[in-house]
Amino acid sequence: xLDTGGSLDQLTTPELRNFDPVFPGENxxxxxxSSPSLWEEKLRQYPGMGPLLVPINWSLHSxxxxxxxxxxxxxxxxxxxxxxxxxxxxxxxxxLLGLTPMPFVSNGGIPSYLVRDLxxxxxxxALVTVDSAGQLNRMYSFFDxxxxxxxRKFVRELGHYFTQKGISFPVCGLESLRFDGSELVSYFKxxxxxxxxxxxxxxxxxxxxxxxxxxTLIEQPSYEQTLKQEYEELVRSLYLEATKEFLSGxxxxxxxxxxxxxxxxxxxxxxFQIWENENDYFLQLFHSVVGQAYPSSLLLNPHMKQHSFGxxxxxxVDLPLxxxxxxxxxxxxxxxxxxxxxxxxxxxxxxGDHYSYEKLMSDSGLEYFFNxxxxxxxxxxxxxxxxxxxxxxxxxxxxWAQRLNKETLNKVxxxxxxxxxxxxxxxxxxxxxxxxxxFFCAENNLNTQKINYVxxxxxxxxxxxxxFTYEGEFLNEVSLNKRFDFWQTLIGYLNLKxxxxxxxxxxxxxxxTRSSNSFELNxxxxxxxxxxxxxxxxxxxxxxxxxxxxxxxxxxxxxTNLKSTPIGIDLVLxxxxxxxxDYGYYE
Amino acid sequence: MKLNKVICLLFxxxxxxxxxxGTPHGRYRVIQFFDETGKxxxxxxxxxxxxxxxxxxxxxxxxxxxxxxxxxxxxxxxxYENAYLLSTNxxxxxxxxxHNIEAFKDIFKDYGTCLTSTAERxxxxxxxxxx
Numbered sequence: 198x199l200d201t202g203g204s205l206d207q208l209t210t211p212e213l214r215n216f217d218p219v220f221p222g223e224n225x226x227x228x229x230x231s232s233p234s235l236w237e238e239k240l241r242q243y244p245g246m247g248p249l250l251v252p253i254n255w256s257l258h259s260x261x262x263x264x265x266x267x268x269x270x271x272x273x274x275x276x277x278x279x280x281x282x283x284x285x286x287x288x289x290x291x292x293l294l295g296l297t298p299m300p301f302v303s304n305g306g307i308p309s310y311l312v313r314d315l316x317x318x319x320x321x322x323a324l325v326t327v328d329s330a331g332q333l334n335r336m337y338s339f340f341d342x343x344x345x346x347x348x349r350k351f352v353r354e355l356g357h358y359f360t361q362k363g364i365s366f367p368v369c370g371l372e373s374l375r376f377d378g379s380e381l382v383s384y385f386k387x388x389x390x391x392x393x394x395x396x397x398x399x400x401x402x403x404x405x406x407x408x409x410x411x412x413t414l415i416e417q418p419s420y421e422q423t424l425k426q427e428y429e430e431l432v433r434s435l436y437l438e439a440t441k442e443f444l445s446g447x448x449x450x451x452x453x454x455x456x457x458x459x460x461x462x463x464x465x466x467x468x469f470q471i472w473e474n475e476n477d478y479f480l481q482l483f484h485s486v487v488g489q490a491y492p493s494s495l496l497l498n499p500h501m502k503q504h505s506f507g508x509x510x511x512x513x514v515d516l517p518l519x520x521x522x523x524x525x526x527x528x529x530x531x532x533x534x535x536x537x538x539x540x541x542x543x544x545x546x547x548x549g550d551h552y553s554y555e556k557l558m559s560d561s562g563l564e565y566f567f568n569x570x571x572x573x574x575x576x577x578x579x580x581x582x583x584x585x586x587x588x589x590x591x592x593x594x595x596x597w598a599q600r601l602n603k604e605t606l607n608k609v610x611x612x613x614x615x616x617x618x619x620x621x622x623x624x625x626x627x628x629x630x631x632x633x634x635x636f637f638c639a640e641n642n643l644n645t646q647k648i649n650y651v652x653x654x655x656x657x658x659x660x661x662x663x664x665f666t667y668e669g670e671f672l673n674e675v676s677l678n679k680r681f682d683f684w685q686t687l688i689g690y691l692n693l694k695x696x697x698x699x700x701x702x703x704x705x706x707x708x709x710t711r712s713s714n715s716f717e718l719n720x721x722x723x724x725x726x727x728x729x730x731x732x733x734x735x736x737x738x739x740x741x742x743x744x745x746x747x748x749x750x751x752x753x754x755x756x757t758n759l760k761s762t763p764i765g766i767d768l769v770l771x772x773x774x775x776x777x778x779d780y781g782y783y784e
Numbered sequence: 785m786k787l788n789k790v791i792c793l794l795f796x797x798x799x800x801x802x803x804x805x806g807t808p809h810g811r812y813r814v815i816q817f818f819d820e821t822g823k824x825x826x827x828x829x830x831x832x833x834x835x836x837x838x839x840x841x842x843x844x845x846x847x848x849x850x851x852x853x854x855x856x857x858x859x860x861x862x863x864y865e866n867a868y869l870l871s872t873n874x875x876x877x878x879x880x881x882x883h884n885i886e887a888f889k890d891i892f893k894d895y896g897t898c899l900t901s902t903a904e905r906x907x908x909x910x911x912x913x914x915x
Contacts, residue, residue, distance in 0.1 A: 315876055320796050320815045323876045331885040462823075465816055468888050472822035 221301070221329060221495035222502070223514045225250045226290075228279050229257050233272045236279055240286035247516040248289035248523065250452075251279070252299060252371060255351055256308045262347065265354040277362040291523055293371035293452055294352070294444070296436045297385040298336040300326040300373055300456050301495055305336040305384065311347055314338045314391040318377065318461060321388060326375075326459050327467050328496055336384060338391040340432055349439045356443030367449035369523060370440050374453060374490050376460035376481050380555055381488040385433055392429075399428045452522050455490035457481045458497045467498075475506045475731040479705040482509060483573045486538050486707075491522045504773040505705075505729040508755065512727045512777065513538075513707055536725055539708035541693055542567070542575035542593045547600040557597055560673050561622065562680025569681065570688075571695060574708055581608045593618045593691060597669070599625030606630050610637055616661035618691055622669035634666075651675055651683045656690075663690070696724070696746050696780060699739040703732040704770060713781070720781030723749070727777040730756075730770035738768040740778065749779040789864045791819045792892045793855055796872040798844075812851045814843040815872060819864070832858045852899065859901040870896035 219231040219239055226249040231239060243249070258274050259265050268275025276292070283290045298305025304312050305324075315323040316336040324336035338344070359368070373384045403410050403424075414420045441448050457478050458467065466473045478494075478501065485492035494502055494510050502510060517535045544558065558564045567575050581594075596609055598621055613619045623631075638645060638657060646656045652671035657664040665687060672680050698706060706728040713720040724746070730736045740748075742765045751759055756774030760767040768776060794816035800809040817824045829843055833854055845851040855867040870878075870892050878895035882888045 315879070317876070320813075321872045321876075322794075322796070322815060323879045325879055325882075327885055327888075333879070333882050333884055333888060335879060462816075464888075465818060466822070468885050469818075469820060471820060472818075 216329075216499040218329070220245075223250075223491070223493050223495065223510070224248065224519060225252070225493065225495055227252070227254075227301075228276075229254050229273050231273075233275060233278055233282075237282035237286050240283055240288045243286075243288065247519050248291045249283070250293055250454075250519075251290050252293040252295065252301075252306075253355070253368075254302055255295065255306050255348075256302065256304060258355075259308045259347070259351055260310075261308075262310050263350065265351065265358075267354075267358045276358070277364055280362075280364045280366055283366070290366040291449070291452070292366055292368040292447075293454075294355070294368055294440060295373065296370040296433070296440065296451070297339060297373045297383055298324070299371065300334055300336065300375065300384060300459050301328055303332075303334055305334065307337055307344060308347065311341070311344050312337055313341055313343070314389050316384070316387045316391075317389040318382075319388050320461070322461055324375070324384065324387075325464055326456070326496055327464060329498055331498070338387045338389050339385055339436065340387055340389075340392045340395045342395070345432070345435060345439075348436060349443075352439050352443045356445070356447070359444065359447050364447070366447075367523075368440075368444050368447045369449050369452040370437060372451055372453045374455040374485075374488070376455070376457075376463075376484070378460070379480065379484055381455055381484060381490055386429065395432070396425055396428050399431070400424065449523070453490040454493050454522075455481070455485040455488065456496050457485070457492055457494050458501075473501070475501060475504070476703065476705070478506055479509060479729065479731060482506075482513060483705075483707060486513060486518070487573055487575060488577050491518060505731045505755075505775045508753070508775045509705070509707070509727065509729050512753075513709075534711055534714055536709040536711045536723075539574045539710040539724065540576050540592070541571055541695075542595060543578050544575060544595045545578045545581055547580065547596070547605060557622075557669075561669050562672055562677060562684060563595065565677055566681050566684040566688075570685070571693075572706070574695070581605065581612070591618065591691065591693065593620065593688075593693075595620045596622070597625075598623045598627075598630060601630050602627070603629055603633055606633055610634075610664075613657075613662045613664045614659060618662065619664045620687070621664065621666045623666050624668055624670040650686065651679060654687070694743075694745050694782065696726070696743050697741045698726070698728075699741065700728070701736045701738070703730065703734070704736045704738055705729045705731060706738075717781060720747070720783050722782040724780045724782055725777060726780070727753075727775065728768065728770060729775045730772060733772045735772065736770045736774075738770060740766040740768070745783055747781045747783065749781050752777045752779070789819050789862075790866045790868065791817070791824065791855070791858065791864050792868045792870070792896075793817050793851075794870050794872065794875060794892075795851060810846075812845045812848055814845075814851075817843075828862075829858075832861055855899055856901075859899065863901075865901055867899040868892035868896040869899065 219227055220243060221227060224245050224247060226240070228236065228251060240249070253276070257271075258267060266274045268278060272278075280290065295306045298307070298316060305316070314337060316338045318324055326334045326336070328334060374381045375384055376382070400411070400414070410424065414424060458481070460481070463477070466477070478497065482492050492510070492514050501507075515536070517537050521537070544563070594609070594612055594617055596619065601609065609619060609621065641659070644658045648654050652668040655666045657666075672683065700706065706726055709725045709727075711723050713723055717723060726740075728738055742763070748761065748766060754776045756771035757776040758769040759776065766778065770776070793814060796813045796815050798811040798813055800811055817829065826843070833843070845854060852869065855869060858864070859867050874895040875891065878891040879888075882891060
């Protein structure tokens with residue numbers, strides 16, 4: 198044996214172990230994947246910032262009906278010890294309780310004694326995910342009454358345990374989201390026989406309690422979708438109410454996480470690795486931010502995160518994004534000086550049926566316009582959120598009148614009166630909403646301009662605010678290019694300032710923004726763009742010099758050549774290359 | 785030209801007004817259609833299915849025979865060796881016994897229907913997975 202100064206020479210090449218399944222990424226911590234004796238040490242060594250996300254693994258704590266273990270039998274179920282370890286290591290924890298199947302654990306996290314009917318997607322295909330180790334996790338329906346009853350009992354025990362042990366960390370309800378094409382869909386959504394059986398029971402119940410709904414159903418078969426949506430929301434609320442009831446002091450709101458690589462297409466692509474495509478994951482990452490979910494890459498094989506996608510995850514899934522999900526008011530004052538995703542437009546859904554919403558966006562040409570002119574600089578909101586009010590007076594809102602009623606129209610008008618820009622597609626507007634809108638304009642003697650451009654457009658102004666109404670149904674009848682021109686003209690009125698990027702196909706980029714600090718007083722705002730080349734070819738990008746923007750610096754250059762010219766910045770991104778550029782915005 | 789390859793087709797029966805698969809109002813919708821290199825494009829499907837009026841978002845057939853004929857035609861025109869046809873019902877049964885990716889790769893072979901091209905050719909790596 199060679200004397201190597203006290204240590205032994207390794208005869209084989211050491212395996213680089215940079216992936217720890219206990220920390221699969223983006224601040225998640227899987228306590229059941231490590232011995233409790235290592236928890237404190239692991240938590241202490243974790244270099245990430247911000248609170249750790251600790252999903253509660255229901256099946257681990259309840260192996261048999263009506264039996265619950267929080268450390269009495271299996272030490273790895275001791276959540277009190279875990280909390281103590283976190284405190285000792287100086288880490289914050291947010292416990293996440295699955296209010297939907299969780300794609301990263303076996304059976305979606307439900308105990309094996311509840312495994313009955315597979316949850317199905319809209320193509321009647323079982324919901325299955327592949328985890329980072331290549332294991333398949335099947336999801337089971339949350340519409341099974343046995344599952345709900347067992348969930349309720351488990352949450353009651355969990356609540357008692359948290360109170361009894363004085364666990365101080367908050368618990369959020371975890372809504373896991375999957376991708377269906379470009380849509381983000383909750384894992385709660387289910388098209389299985391279990392759902393149908395439950396829905397049939399609901400309809401029977403309605404025959405007695407609300408016969409007028411059944412009458413509508415008989416007259417309009419399409420009303421079934423509305424009732425199904427209603428039933429889904431009802432069951433969803435049962436899970437939420439049980440959580441709030443038994444975890445009252447600990448419950449701290451909901452947490453929406455999307456899981457990259459969870460689409461049905463991904464299941465096949467990942468089975469035959471030849472066509473697993475990093476570019477698809479970029480799209481899922483960006484869609485998550487647009488859909489206001491917390492993106493998670495924990496289902497992906499670690500090798501997928503070694504190049505530009507891994508860099509993008511680190512750049513985009515950062516502390517401000519996490520704080521936004523957990524609604525941490527404590528940090529609110531700092532948030533203006535941290536980069537957050539740039540957002541010019543809020544598209545307000547106001548209905549639960551995401552599939553039809555995506556179609557509206559696509560048919561109107563908005564999706565195409567945004568992708569071309571303002572890629573990923575928009576958000577999809579489920580409801581009207583007045584917290585955006587202070588963000589930026591120039592925020593632009595989009596509404597579809599067919600989804601409005603009198604109350605929601607009032608909120609829309611409030612945004613307009615507060616100086617925001619509002620676009621309203623009047624297709625399918627109800628008489629009630631139409632009259633209310635006309636009355637509002639007449640009552641306030643508002644300045645109204647009408648033009649005919651592709652469709653009949655009306656611009657109503659009040660102070661800084663503007664309200665554009667248009668008939669979206671006519672947009673569907675013209676070519677995509679005409680729809681693009683339509684939006685370009687209308688959005689052009691708003692004089693939004695953004696740098697233009699000419700990038701070759703395959704290059705992905707994402708914008709962020711923050712307020713300027715005391716050292717950057719020449720600027721109102723700092724905009725940051727991160728560019729990635731996930732392809733295996735060299736790609737060129739040109740950032741065109743634009744009024745009101747000054748290039749400040751480039752950071753994190755990886756496999757990138759940068760050249761500054763009078764007309765802009767020329768970049769050559771080599772395969773897997775990435776770079777981040779900061780610009781100052783001034784008026 | 786593609787040689788010695790296997791294609792996999794996952795389809796779903798859609799009941800349009802009837803109660804069982806025997807109804808003439810049913811449709812067979814293609815959910816997944818891929819070979820070892822990836823998804824097969826709609827353009828390629830249209831080229832084989834001829835003048836059928838395809839929906840822009842999906843491909844459907846009136847009967848299972850039409851679906852099978854299409855798959856066989858696709859095999860022959862593109863020099864594939866085998867096609868595995870699997871319904872979502874059978875997929876859902878098969879998936880219950882798959883615990884990892886390796887087992888999942890066999891789901892089309894174990895639970896699907898195998899169609900063979902008229903020409904016999906040596907097998908590719910992808911083909912060997914299914915044998």
